[in-house]
Amino acid sequence: MNAYPVFLREMMIFINKIKRPGYILAALLTPLFYLIAFGLGLGRSVSIDGSSYMLFLVPGICAISAMTNAFTGIATSLAVGRLHFKSIEEILVSPVSYWSIAIGEIAGGTARGLFSSVFIIVIAFFLGAHLPANPLFYFAWFLTTVLFAGLGVFAGFKAKAHEDTSVYSNFIIMPMSFFCGTFFSVDKLPQFIGAFLQLFPLTHSVACMRAGYNNQVISIGHFGALAGFTLLCIWLANLSIRQSLK
């Protein structure tokens, strides 16, 4: 296993990007708007199960920020590196195993996802929310970024044109942001819709992170599903790398 140079390359590129003015702001803008509009605006007049809407919302926003940045960051980097700059060939032609490439790229996406979403927790803290204390929250957060970084690697290696990654963003990532329990409880929906939403990994991410954030018991079912989806996406990432060489 020699995933370190693959990860280091992604980090070097990422560090160069965050030096540009506006890069971090652009990554934070959408979740920040949600936090202010829904958390501060709507949240003042809404409470869920007796506690403030802000405390309900923060783990959800953190999850979508982790998802979006982990997925988009690595999918775009790989698609551009493969199709435009061809720099991924340098890795593919080196004696590094496909698993090492998959793990290194996923680690790169995970770091991007964690970096962006940590700002949400910090900003939410200054807006009146508490800092999460339960280690299971952090573990669920980590699994969420790994999961979507894996999906990002899959999308990046499957893309036949730069625009292809936006298809995943528009048809999978964005709908999940709205429907997987970020802004409302999935349990309050009609049963068949709630059951359907269990097919999406973000539903389980949000459920686990919310329970962890509010020091509630994390459902084994949600945690198992989150872990299962994570393993599936890691496997898909490895598969897409193998298939790109056929």
Added chain:
Amino acid sequence: MIKISNLTRRFGRRIVVDNLTLHINPGEIFGLLGPNGAGKTTTVRMLTTLLRPMSGSAEIAGFDIVKEPEAVKRCIGYSPQEINLDRELTGYQNLFLHSLLYRMKKSPVRCRECLILAGIDNQGNDMVKTYSGGMQRSLQITRSVMHDPSILFLDEPTAGLDPKIRRTIWELIRSLNNKQIGVLLTTHYIEEAELLCSRVGIMNKGRLIACDTPSELKKSVGAIVVESNYNGCFDYKHFQDRNAAHEYAKEQERSIVRIRESTLEDVFIHFTGERFCI
């Protein structure tokens, strides 16, 4: 060193490499010459394990390209047609990452040596995107031999470069070959193949149509060419000696006639009946 047997690759219904059989000796500079679409790059991509052959087989240093890709990758260097350096990183960072991918020891020292070999030791800490085309090409070729491969694949190493930089790259390739690194280069520049390669394989439409030393290939079609131009229609007649060519030229009263030595382009025209269109 490289044994290729009946290697074939299709894209859809189009056969891009068609039953290619070829042996390349250790330490030689072998040139694959042919027009665009001849199948040169596809051949190199299969040999470097970036593309799977559909049938046939190939061995590099005794390792099968399909069954033992990681072993193959350990003993080859590859510089593709397009610049594939990370433009957002510095020259040094590109080399450093390469040294980690190949688990090289003393990598900072080796990186500095390679920057000197590429002639960019003063610009090593600048972003690659600020380099000229020639600097990027030199760095890319130098990076591809950083881990001391036994064979180097160069796909169109001088495409798009000006004549001065092209000669610098040729010197670099020669100096690498002097260190016993075998080189397989693809090119559509006749002059490049004649100057650099000890043997040349000419490809057209996926097939290898001729393979020998440049001088033997030219001898095989006739070392001297009489080029007749009659109302814009060209005709080429090959002769083994200059006297016979002069005799023939005298008979061409109504044509504009030029007598010259054969080139590899003449070999290509002789075998295919087509001009060499890039």
